[in-house]
Amino acid sequence: MGRRYYCDFCDKSFADNPTHRKNHLKGVQHQRNRKAHYDSFRNPEIVLQDELSKRPCKNFLSTGMCNFMDNCKFSHLTDERKADLERIVKEKQKVREDKTRALEDKDPEKTLSEWLSKKRSKTDDQDVNEVGIVSEAPLLPVYEIPPHVAQLQNPPPSVLPPPPDVLRGLSFVDWG
8 A cells, every 4th residue: 555645634645646635735625724724823913903804794694604714805703703802802912011011110120139149049159249249259150950861870971060170270261
């Protein structure tokens, strides 16, 4: 039995050869399924804006069906779907406003002091004064080994941090 091509959009499989695949990919049903799949990921704000700019489809309003389906140039937006889209858009706008408000409310001095206190707790061997200047103690990076790497019996040397005595003996060259 030869190879088979499976189309995720259409949930169909067929013999995999160039002509069958080309015919399937150009088919109306495949094009509709593909468009419906990617339309499900569209931004609700854009969907609402597009649908509100169109006039309502008379055929869809009277019968609940439209022969043109997704290719119809009129809107098939129901009142429930419109309310859902408006609610989603308002929630997204509220989240966006809350984020910007939170960024505006943050005091840079406060965030700096928070960061310095976290850094101070991580590096016990370095002495950081209140201005944020590090004392003359040698600057050594702090490494945190992920737990799944620490569980390995013989991890490769490339994933382990270098020993501190190797870093202390390095002479740094000015670049530029």
